Amino acid sequence: MTPNECTPTIDLPKSLDQLTTQEIERKACIGRIATYTLCSLTSTYVNQGFQWLLPVVLSQSTDPLWPDPSASIEKRLEVDIYGKPVRTMASMIVHKLIAASTAYPKLFILSPNVRLEKSERGKTGKHIYEFTQLDFEAKDATSKDVFSLVETVLCTLVKDLKKNMKDDLTTICRFDAIPTIEGPFKIFDREDLEAKYGATWETDIIAEITQPVWITNIPREFYDFEDFSTGRWDNYDLFMPQFGEILSGSKREYEYDKITEKIERDGVRKENFALIIKMAKEGRLKPTAGAGIGIERLIGYLTGVKHIAECQPFPRVPGIVHEL
Numbered sequence: 280m281t282p283n284e285c286t287p288t289i290d291l292p293k294s295l296d297q298l299t300t301q302e303i304e305r306k307a308c309i310g311r312i313a314t315y316t317l318c319s320l321t322s323t324y325v326n327q328g329f330q331w332l333l334p335v336v337l338s339q340s341t342d343p344l345w346p347d348p349s350a351s352i353e354k355r356l357e358v359d360i361y362g363k364p365v366r367t368m369a370s371m372i373v374h375k376l377i378a379a380s381t382a383y384p385k386l387f388i389l390s391p392n393v394r395l396e397k398s399e400r401g402k403t404g405k406h407i408y409e410f411t412q413l414d415f416e417a418k419d420a421t422s423k424d425v426f427s428l429v430e431t432v433l434c435t436l437v438k439d440l441k442k443n444m445k446d447d448l449t450t451i452c453r454f455d456a457i458p459t460i461e462g463p464f465k466i467f468d469r470e471d472l473e474a475k476y477g478a479t480w481e482t483d484i485i486a487e488i489t490q491p492v493w494i495t496n497i498p499r500e501f502y503d504f505e506d507f508s509t510g511r512w513d514n515y516d517l518f519m520p521q522f523g524e525i526l527s528g529s530k531r532e533y534e535y536d537k538i539t540e541k542i543e544r545d546g547v548r549k550e551n552f553a554l555i556i557k558m559a560k561e562g563r564l565k566p567t568a569g570a571g572i573g574i575e576r577l578i579g580y581l582t583g584v585k586h587i588a589e590c591q592p593f594p595r596v597p598g599i600v601h602e603l
């Protein structure tokens with residue numbers, strides 16, 4: 280490809296049948312990088328002793344995605360099956376906490392998530408209405424354990440990708456653009472960033488960093504651990520340079536009193552979380568920590584696409600529904 284062809288030209292990703300010959304070549308190249316990425320991520324988790332669970336899509340209990348400062352959900356999908364209401368999976372957070380507390384102390388899932396974001400988000404380049412998370416959870420793990428695991432996973436990926444996928448990365452002009460990364464990544468408290476940069480802290484920090492960074496202490500859903508005595512949240516996002524968030528997670532709440540108090544405080548529908556509440560009451564919900572890596576965002580960062588839906592064979596741009 281010529282240097283001109285390196286520049287991503289697709290503002291709003293098209294469906295496969297609409298692509299030119301040149302765009303098909305680019306799509307195939309991104310597809311090979313995606314395949315390599317998935318192989319690398321899943322191998323590292325398996326090598327680290329994690330069990331690979333298959334996802335579920337319909338369930339009575341799913342992520343409330345509330346309260347979440349960055350949520351913009353237009354519609355929640357609910358349907359009756361066998362006389363019971365179920366929702367499409369927003370994330371397998373509840374399943375993870377129960378699975379890690381019982382039969383699968385270290386687990387990961389490539390989990391399809393449906394989040395019908397508002398149409399305006401079609402143009403951010405970072406939002407899609409169906410995406411896949413590599414969602415993982417480990418019993419008795421701390422935030423620090425999650426940090427070093429993720430650092431191993433991502434540093435291995437970038438190192439091996441640059442070694443084994445040089446031709447494809449060069450074709451899309453990403454070989455030199457992706458820095459080799461090295462852990463431990465720096466950790467910033469969200470409150471300090473707000474004090475330094477104000478409301479634009481997210482875009483400011485992304486522009487400034489040259490290595491991935493952890494952002495901690497972000498108020499959000501009931502299942503993230505909150506220290507009631509200090510008001511600090513033991514949770515985290517991972518931001519990539521010039522790109523933004525590709526992962527979020529936390530140490531988890533597991534105590535009945537705290538979970539019920541937070542569900543009440545947040546105005547979340549208790550009846551959708553009956554099982555996790557019951558298990559917490561019986562002392563069967565255990566301390567765990569984990570996170571989810573947004574696969575299309577990670578591949579979007581690696582390939583430098585304008586819109587992460589360009590990494591999807593069948594683009595899911597908010598507001599745009601293709602036949603496939």
Ligand code: ASN
Nearest residue numbers: 370527528529569570571
């Ligand atoms: N996967 C995230 C976590 O592990 C939850 C989410 O996607 N909202 O915390």
